[in-house]
Amino acid sequence: MSTRTKIVIGGVAVGLLLMPLIGFWMSLLVVVGVPALAYLALDPGQRRRLRRVAARREIGR
Numbered sequence: 001m002s003t004r005t006k007i008v009i010g011g012v013a014v015g016l017l018l019m020p021l022i023g024f025w026m027s028l029l030v031v032v033g034v035p036a037l038a039y040l041a042l043d044p045g046q047r048r049r050l051r052r053v054a055a056r057r058e059i060g061r
Helices: 003-022 023-038 044-058
Strands: none
Touching: 003 023
C-alpha cells in the first residue's frame, strides 16, 4: 500500500470518528482542511517538487 493510500485511509477514519462528536460539516472541514493547510505551509520549492513527483506518478514513471 502506498503512503498516499495510507494517508487517505487515515483521514477517512479520523473523519468518521469525529463525525458523532462535532458533526458532519466540521469533520468534513477537518478532513479537507488539514491537508490543504499542510500544503500551504510548504515553501514554493517544496510545492514544485511535490507537483513534479505527482506528475511523474500520473504518467506512470
